[in-house]
Amino acid sequence: MTILRLTLAALLTFSVQAEWYSGSGTAVIFDDNRQLARQQAAKQALRNVLLQGDVSLAALQLYRQEDLAEELFALHSSVPVSQIVIQEEHERDGQLSITLKADVWPQANLCDDRSIAKALVLTPFSLSAGATQVALGNNALNTEINRRFTTAVQRSPADFLVKAITAEPLFAPEQYQQGPAQQQLRNMAESSQAQFIVAGRLRNLSFGRQQAGLLKKERWVRQFSLEVSVLDGVSGRPIQSQIYQTRTLWPFAMTTELDPASDQLWRSDFGIELQRLINEAVDDIAVALSCVRVKAQVIRVAGSSITISVGSRQGIKPGDTFSLLHSDSFTDSWGNSYAVTAENDSQLEVVRVYPDHAETRAVKSHYLAPVQVRDQVQLDSVRERQYAN
Template sequence: MMSTPVKLLLPALLGLYQLPAQAQWYETTGRAPIRQGDEATARAQATEDAVKRALLFAGVSVRSVQQVTDGLLTQESLQVESSGEVQNVQLVTEATRDGYFEVTIRADIEPAEAVCPTLAYRKKLLITPFRLANPEQAIVGDLFNIGKVSGKVFSSKLEEVGHSSWPAPYNNPVDVTALSYLERKALQQQLGARYILTASIDDVSLGGSTGTNWTFWTDADRDRYYHLQVQVFDLAEERTVFSQKYQTTSVWTFRKSTEMDPSYHRFWETTYGQAAERILNAAAMDVEEAIRCEPLQAEVTQVKENQVLLSIGKAHGAQIGDTFKLVHRREVPDSFGRIQPLLAVTELTVRITQLSSEAAWAESVGSQLLANIQAGDLAMPTRQPVDEFGDAVDATDD
């Protein structure tokens, strides 16, 4: 039988409002399951989710989430003096629907920090299969697919909140720490991605009994763990961009013989499934924030007179007219005999003239010659727009 796709439980961003004086209002909706009739907790979780979504979309840090959430739970309008980012937050609506608490907020957000130059672009992020560390723990409940399905749910969450990342499946398990420079380079060139995410579900075991079970034909309710570990690795610079462990515990109310395959929506409607989904949602938001200002480099794949073909396109957020600085890349051995890249930024600037999904033709600016540029060199987005001669243009000029 075909498995039922997991339904997303958290809605996407609803809209963006712009007011005079360059104020930007973001309206977002968050949802959280109501467990055992506890609407207060569900309301707090839904509010926190809505605040995180607004901050992520605005491109600022989510460090103010708890302060803003606590304020919204006690009043309908909140001025945040200390943040310098969240100017005003208003509670628009709240309601219960189909066992979930929904909260819609409207936030006036003005980033206090300099916007990173790559914020306008989406970095392709390879998502490897989530590994189940101890398969024997999955026997009770038939949870052997929980790693595979958790990876798909995570990718869906990241697509939903991701404005700086672009998840792409990579179906081969990989130990990124064991890759050589040439292997890492091959992955980047073949798949067009600099970043790769690996994850493991380290614990889905059963804990002790919870509550009292008076019926002899059922098993006692027990706690069950869901421990997730996520890492994001930079293939170009051989470094860990993000690493975090997540842990939750929820009640498991089923008999040992009951099958609750995570491939089916029935699993994600359970208290345990909802707790796992909340962990995956939190991880997706953390990854999105971690990768937001990470470097973006397009590779030069072809040179033709005064044009270069770049490995960046519409899917990355590139647009006609975007400008890039060209960078020479050489490979030199270090003192241990390992090959390392040596990068040298040139004075050459190119502007995108044609676009496809994952590629772009860019033409030299100011009639600059590209004779020294070759396939394998790189291109980095410029911080400011440039004129026809390759000089920076002040964005504030009329």
């Protein structure tokens, strides 16, 4: 067992108290590439540290993983981790594990002075026709993958607030651009008071054979391919779609009856790779949405008090301000219709916060445009954090 120590210079100038957190990660060694496995294991360990420190997973994009013999990461400025110490590193049965601890600046985030979680609707992953036909156990495995994906999203309250989980998968990605589908997405988001919708499908769970060699016997190999899409609930339009895929040895006999939720599966090379890609998909969503401004709906108008559909569970606090949005549409000379959303001069200040809604009042009442239920508002600013001297 090797014990390494790596100390990195502090790059933050905040005078707030930092805290130490510890995390572990494991990766599969492919083709004797220990450097890649080391980077993947360390990234998973650091990911667990960020979750403990309530820091956005989008911060992982600031760490450039270099092929250096002794350095683990090269850090950019404004990173919420000032020091990393590798506590343990060991290899066993073709898997490499790392335990590290890191000095984390609480609530240090990429875009604002604190995390504002994005409200999501999660829809179950569907099984493509090819994935369904390969093996009867794929439906149960898909159910477990969905459960683990949902858990991975919910474990990062700095990034996400799950407002609803639908019972049925969304329609096929090929329909996302169609008008009726986008209207359905808008209705789904509005009924759940969510800003974004996450959907996906398992594209490949097939088996293959690794040919026997001079000193190797024939073994089974299993594929995995997952497509994950993020859609804007306000417009109904796609934001991004990514495919995550891998191929590993299948360490079980084809006749083995395996529980898809068992540790036996998820501690195998196949299970470790699946969990890594599930985490990677969640990390990519965090990056895509990290600096997107929070939008919400007006849900009640009572005199000068205007209630909006965002609250403390997303990180909203008294003093935050929202701009009132107005929508317009036009048709060009070719008959194409376009929707436009823009801010007006009306601003609302949060005066009282509840878990899932907040009461606001106009910053300047004489500038306040007429407000109706279902009008959209957009986060304008967040209050400056006060640092200790």
